[in-house]
Amino acid sequence: MKKHKGKKALITGGSRGIGLAIALHLASEGTDIAINFRRDEEAASKAAEEIEKLGQKALLLKADISDHKEIKEMFVKLKDSFGDLNYFVSNAVSGVLGPAERIGRLGWKRALDTNARAFMLCVQEALKHFDNSITSIVAISSIGGQTVLPGYTAVGASKAALESLVRYFGREFAPRGINVNAVSGGPIYTASLDYFPEKEKVIEEWKNRTPSGRIGTPEDIAPVVSFLLSEEAAWIQGQTITIDGGLTL
Ligand SMILES: NC(=O)c1ccc[n+]([C@@H]2O[C@H](COP(=O)([O-])OP(=O)(O)OC[C@H]3O[C@@H](n4cnc5c(N)ncnc54)[C@H](OP(=O)(O)O)[C@@H]3O)[C@@H](O)[C@H]2O)c1
Numbered sequence: 652m653k654k655h656k657g658k659k660a661l662i663t664g665g666s667r668g669i670g671l672a673i674a675l676h677l678a679s680e681g682t683d684i685a686i687n688f689r690r691d692e693e694a695a696s697k698a699a700e701e702i703e704k705l706g707q708k709a710l711l712l713k714a715d716i717s718d719h720k721e722i723k724e725m726f727v728k729l730k731d732s733f734g735d736l737n738y739f740v741s742n743a744v745s746g747v748l749g750p751a752e753r754i755g756r757l758g759w760k761r762a763l764d765t766n767a768r769a770f771m772l773c774v775q776e777a778l779k780h781f782d783n784s785i786t787s788i789v790a791i792s793s794i795g796g797q798t799v800l801p802g803y804t805a806v807g808a809s810k811a812a813l814e815s816l817v818r819y820f821g822r823e824f825a826p827r828g829i830n831v832n833a834v835s836g837g838p839i840y841t842a843s844l845d846y847f848p849e850k851e852k853v854i855e856e857w858k859n860r861t862p863s864g865r866i867g868t869p870e871d872i873a874p875v876v877s878f879l880l881s882e883e884a885a886w887i888q889g890q891t892i893t894i895d896g897g898l899t900l
Contacts, residue, residue: 655738657681658681659683659684659784662677666686667691667841668842669841673872681707682737683707686712687714689745712729717745722769726776736780737784738785738787739773739777739788742790744806744843745761745765746761746805747846748848751804758805767809774788789880790813790832790834794895794898797835800847801847802847813833818889821890822889832884835892835895836872837857839868839869839871854866863896867894
């Protein structure tokens with residue numbers, strides 16, 4: 652029996668990287684997947700094909716989640732196509748990396764709007780449309796929300812806000828039978844790492860400082876998200892689970 656048989660999930664930024672690994676893991680466990688993405692149609696189409704190969708339905712939802720209007724339209728489309736929704740995974744990320752003293756108004760707004768405000772607005776829309784079916788919500792955070800990563804100030808602050816929202820939502824929605832948790836990843840091989848200044852040097856440093864001796868992969872994250880979405884995790888509420896091979900120890 653598949654763990655998530657008959658369930659339906661929405662994953663923001665599910666077209667590549669960690670979001671795609673989560674999508675494929677959930678699909679392999681019997682979940683139909685709605686993938687939100689912003690621009691890369693080719694990656695999104697490939698992701699849909701892979702989900703369908705696993706025998707599940709795939710729905711592509713192109714929307715910029717830093718825009719409230721696009722979020723609202725996305726949830727209306729989701730309601731029309733999927734009918735109901737059981738899981739919401741907030742995974743999409745955006746933000747410019749660089750020194751704290753050079754963060755501009757727009758860079759700050761982009762990071763906060765995409766990585767924190769969108770989580771709040773998507774959860775509100777999910778509750779508005781799917782109050783009767785939604786059981787669990789997982790947000791993807793980063794160790795940069797609680798520790799310092801090079802050039803990560805604005806994104807780190809947005810992840811700290813995200814983790815705080817997870818606690819408030821967990822407290823408020825638990826009586827309605829909805830679980831809200833986050834996973835906080837250490838460095839993971841995806842296109843995101845390309846934006847770090849002196850990438851190769853920084854990756855080598857992270858590897859050396861990680862007791863488990865390597866950088867993470869999207870497949871390290873996906874099964875933990877699957878667990879947190881499942882009934883087995885029903886007693887975990889409002890928590891942020893760190894997945895970093897021991898780097899922050
Ligand atoms: N990689 C790491 O080292 C690492 C470590 C810890 C935590 N994380 C977290 O894991 C999550 C996924 O990261 P990743 O490295 O897999 O990212 P990624 O490979 O850069 O993929 C980002 C995804 O987000 C989508 N996206 C970006 N801005 C969007 C917007 N405004 N509206 C809708 N979709 C948008 C992209 O769609 P398009 O391609 O269409 O633009 C893409 O699907 C993020 O929350 C990140 O903070 C990553």
